[in-house]
Each structure stands twice: as C-alpha cells, then as structure tokens.
Amino acid sequence: MTEVKPELHTSLSPALLDLYHLEHAVVVIIDVLRATSTIATALSNGARCVIPVDSVSKCIQLGKQIEGITAGERDGKIAEGLSHGNSPFEYPREFIANKTLVLTTTNGTKLLHMALEKGASRIVTGSFCNLDSVCRFLLAEKRPVILGCAAWKDRVNIEDALFAGAVIHNVKDDFSINCDSSQIAETLYQSGKKDLFEFMKRNRASHFRRLMGFGLEKDIRYCLSLNQADVLPFYEDGKLVVQKSK
Amino acid sequence: MTEVKPELHTSLSPALLDLYHLEHAVVVIIDVLRATSTIATALSNGARCVIPVDSVSKCIQLGKQIEGITAGERDGKIAEGLSHGNSPFEYPREFIANKTLVLTTTNGTKLLHMALEKGASRIVTGSFCNLDSVCRFLLAEKRPVILGCAAWKDRVNIEDALFAGAVIHNVKDDFSINCDSSQIAETLYQSGKKDLFEFMKRNRASHFRRLMGFGLEKDIRYCLSLNQADVLPFYEDGKLVVQKSK
Numbered sequence: 419m420t421e422v423k424p425e426l427h428t429s430l431s432p433a434l435l436d437l438y439h440l441e442h443a444v445v446v447i448i449d450v451l452r453a454t455s456t457i458a459t460a461l462s463n464g465a466r467c468v469i470p471v472d473s474v475s476k477c478i479q480l481g482k483q484i485e486g487i488t489a490g491e492r493d494g495k496i497a498e499g500l501s502h503g504n505s506p507f508e509y510p511r512e513f514i515a516n517k518t519l520v521l522t523t524t525n526g527t528k529l530l531h532m533a534l535e536k537g538a539s540r541i542v543t544g545s546f547c548n549l550d551s552v553c554r555f556l557l558a559e560k561r562p563v564i565l566g567c568a569a570w571k572d573r574v575n576i577e578d579a580l581f582a583g584a585v586i587h588n589v590k591d592d593f594s595i596n597c598d599s600s601q602i603a604e605t606l607y608q609s610g611k612k613d614l615f616e617f618m619k620r621n622r623a624s625h626f627r628r629l630m631g632f633g634l635e636k637d638i639r640y641c642l643s644l645n646q647a648d649v650l651p652f653y654e655d656g657k658l659v660v661q662k663s664k
Numbered sequence: 665m666t667e668v669k670p671e672l673h674t675s676l677s678p679a680l681l682d683l684y685h686l687e688h689a690v691v692v693i694i695d696v697l698r699a700t701s702t703i704a705t706a707l708s709n710g711a712r713c714v715i716p717v718d719s720v721s722k723c724i725q726l727g728k729q730i731e732g733i734t735a736g737e738r739d740g741k742i743a744e745g746l747s748h749g750n751s752p753f754e755y756p757r758e759f760i761a762n763k764t765l766v767l768t769t770t771n772g773t774k775l776l777h778m779a780l781e782k783g784a785s786r787i788v789t790g791s792f793c794n795l796d797s798v799c800r801f802l803l804a805e806k807r808p809v810i811l812g813c814a815a816w817k818d819r820v821n822i823e824d825a826l827f828a829g830a831v832i833h834n835v836k837d838d839f840s841i842n843c844d845s846s847q848i849a850e851t852l853y854q855s856g857k858k859d860l861f862e863f864m865k866r867n868r869a870s871h872f873r874r875l876m877g878f879g880l881e882k883d884i885r886y887c888l889s890l891n892q893a894d895v896l897p898f899y900e901d902g903k904l905v906v907q908k909s910k
Contacts, residue, residue: 431680433679433680433683434677434819437679437819570844573680573683574844574845579844579848595868597819598820598822598869598870598871599819601868601869602820602825602848602852605851605852605855605856606852609851622841622842622847623847624842625844627842
C-alpha cells in the first residue's frame with residue numbers, strides 16, 4: 419500500500435491564510451527580516467522563552483509584570499518605552515541567557531495570532547537561522563504543513579518566500595505538494611540559493627533596501643545564513659520555547 | 665532633469681488587490697488559462713466585442729437580449745444553458761467575426777469587476793497570446809500599472825504570475841518597480857521562459873493538471889505561446905473591444 423503523504427501549502431501573505439486548512443496542521447511562521455531570525459537566536463543563546471505581543475503598550479506592560487526584556491522597533495528605531503530592538507546581535511548568550519524576551523513585531527506577531535485563532539495544531543517559527551530544525555520537525559510530525567509568510571503589511575516579500583522555498587527544497591519528497599505558491603517559492607529559492615544576499619540585492623527586495631538604508635547589512639547577512647541558531651521555537655501557552663528534539 | 669518613471673506593481677491574487685492604488689492606473693487583467701487568451705483570440709478573429717459577466721444566468725439572459733454567443737464552463741464542461749465553452753479554438757474567424765461573445769468566467773470576471781469598483785483608470789486584458797500589444801500599450805500610456813493576476817479562487821497560480829513576469833521583463837526599463845511580487849514574477853518567468861509548457865508541467869501547476877485531465881493539452885500549448893492573437897482588449901462601457909494602436 420502506498421503511504422499517503424501529508425499536504426504542504428505555502429501562504430505567501432497573511433491575507434491569503436484563509437485559503438488553507440489550519441486545523442491538524444503545523445504552521446511555520448516565517449518573518450526572516452528579522453523577527454523569526456531574532457527569536458531563534460535569542461532562544462539558541464539560552465533565553466528562557468520569547469513572548470510575542472502585538473503592540474508596544476502590551477510589551478511595556480508585560481515587561482514590567484514579569485521583569486522581561488522588552489524589545490521592538492518602529493520605523494527602524496527602538497520603539498519608545500522599550501529597551502531593545504529587533505537585531506539578532508542584541509541577544510548574545512551573556513545577555514539573554516535565562517531571561518524572558520517580550521518582543522513586539524507587526525507582521526510576524528499578527529500572523530502567529532491569526533494561526534492561533536484559526537486553530538493551527540502546532541505553531542513554530544522558521545528562518546534561515548534554524549532551517550534544519552524546522553525541516554527535521556516537519557519530517558518527524560508527518561502532519562499537513564502550512565508555510566506562513568509574514569510578508570510586509572500583507573504585501574508578499576522575497577525573503578519569506580525564499581525561506582519557504584528552502585524548506586520545500588528540503589522536505590518535498592515527504593509531502594504531497596499541489597500548491598502553485600509552493601512551486602513558485604521553490605523556483606525562487608533555486609534561483610537565489612547560491613548567494614541569497616546577492617539575490618536579494620539584485621532583485622531590489624523592498625525590505626532589504628529598507629534595512630540597508632538603516633545601515634543593517636550585517637543583520638541581513640546573518641539572517642540569510644543557514645543554521646546559525648539551529649533550535650526550534652515552539653509556541654505553547656502564549657510563549658515560544660525551544661522544542662527539544664525527539 | 666531625470667524623468668520620474670511610473671510605478672508598476674503585481675497583485676498575485678485578487679485577495680491582494682486592495683493593497684494597491686488603482687486610481688489613475690492601468691490594470692491588466694491576467695487569466696492565462698484560459699479566459700484572457702480566449703478573449704484576445706475572439707477579438708483578434710473579428711468578434712465585435714466580448715462582454716464579461718459573472719454568472720451563468722446573466723450570460724443566458726444577456727445572450728438572448730442581444731443575440732450574442734453565450735460561453736462559459738463549470739468544472740470543465742460547457743455550463744448548462746450556454747452554447748459554447750472556454751476554449752480559444754471554439755472561436756475561429758469564420759465563426760466569431762462580427763458577433764458578440766458573452767463570456768462568463770469565475771476568476772477573471774471577478775477581478776475585472778473589482779478593478780472597476782476600485783476606480784481603475786484603464787482596464788485591459790493580457791495573456792501570452794497578446795503579450796506584445798499589452799507591453800506596447802503600457803509603454804505608450806506612461807501611467808502606473810497594476811498587473812492583476814486572476815489566480816484560482818484567490819490562490820496564486822503559476823501561469824498568471826509567469827505572464828506578469830513576461831510583461832515586466834519587457835517593460836521594466838520604463839517603470840519604477842519597488843515590488844517584491846513583481847521581482848518574484850520576473851524570476852519565475854526567467855526560470856520558465858525557455859519552454860513555458862515544460863515549466864508548467866515540471867512544476868505540477870495546478871491548473872495545468874486540471875486542464876490536462878480534461879484532455880486540453882492543445883489549449884494549454886496555445887495559451888502559452890506568444891502573440892498568436894496580438895490585439896489589445898480594452899474595457900469600456902461594459903465590454904471589451906479592440907483598442908486600435910495609437
């Protein structure tokens with residue numbers, strides 16, 4: 419008997435998430451520049467957990483209540499009232515180990531909360547920093563998968579689609595993929611994988627240009643390199659924690 | 665003084681159209697398999713006009729009122745009560761010349777009506793069959809452009825994105841393109857342009873497989889070949905007519 423493979427779909431924007439069935443599925447939240455890269459990095463460096471919140475005011479309030487590190491940016495600057503920004507380089511082990519990071523981001527947090535509301539069975543976060551962990555988890559779970567790109571204010575972006583393509587490239591033999599968005603994402607990754615930074619530059623990726631304008635080339639290069647923080651952030655009870663390998 | 669180039673954006677799904685400013689813009693409705701290919705073909709073969717309607721009942725009613733040819737499919741068959749289907753091969757000159765085609769399609773018509781409601785300045789339809797006419801028009805108009813993919817029930821599809829990429833490939837020097845969706849579409853086209861049919865097949869494009877299942881390989885091959893019906897369907901007063909070159 420042939421084994422029935424679980425389905426894999428890619429949602430290129432939160433505005434398209436409604437088209438997919440999230441119940442019983444693993445949803446991978448993808449916000450490569452920089453939320454999900456920073457989450458993997460903080461957890462990899464020993465943060466106790468990361469609590470994603472959807473506004474600066476909630477971040478401030480919760481930060482006080484639990485004595486957590488508050489972090490978030492608006493327009494490329496640390497948001498007023500918070501102590502840290504979105505750069506993964508702000509969270510080395512000597513700073514973040516055993517602390518709780520309360521992080522507010524716009525696109526990634528919105529998508530995570532949408533996935534929760536729509537009844538996703540498992541929610542994890544993905545970025546090039548933890549590509550291998552994400553792929554291992556998806557292969558082990560053997561459930562339907564939705565690769566959810568956080569995009570930018572609902573506009574499709576290159577970097578999140580590229581990461582979806584990288585995951586697909588790695589796991590496709592174990593899934594049934596009847597999804598044009600997934601095929602497009604993988605084609606994109608095939609075109610760019612030799613040098614993701616150069617690919618983003620050549621294609622004038624909008625968020626690439628925004629961050630370059632803020633002088634953040636180092637952040638971009640880090641966020642586009644593979645498995646620098648190879649843990650699996652797993653969402654449970656309102657927070658992201660490291661999922662231990664089975 | 666440097667000339668300010670008009671902006672070009674690609675909306676990969678009707679569900680994303682709201683993200684773009686349509687006022688003052690040319691909107692290109694793209695529904696490669698097969699609505700916009702069939703529209704170009706019928707007009708190229710001398711149809712007086714094509715009237716797009718959004719339901720079978722409206723198609724039947726209008727067909728009677730104006731003695732037009734009624735056409736449309738549901739689930740790969742001519743819809744009950746209509747006389748013709750969606751295949752471009754049903755509309756040779758000896759049949760369609762000087763006649764009015766009343767066409768009902770789901771995805772393309774929906775998008776066209778959305779573009780109207782949102783105040784698009786000009787609406788034209790595009791497909792590989794009339795690629796050159798579309799590009800010439802966009803270059804002559806010098807207005808902002810939205811390439812609107814009709815997709816499939818809001819799910820992004822490969823063929824419409826490919827055509828958006830083909831347009832971008834041809835006109836990009838004359839537009840300001842800060843749009844990741846457009847870059848993704850052009851990358852896709854670059855990957856597939858050598859042999860669009862093979863590319864669709866290799867990537868298991870969902871609509872390709874659906875139509876192949878109906879035995880429509882000939883239709884697909886025609887819809888993916890360039891400039892076989894090189895006219896510009898232009899929407900005015902509720903119908904698509906051939907726009908004469910300026």
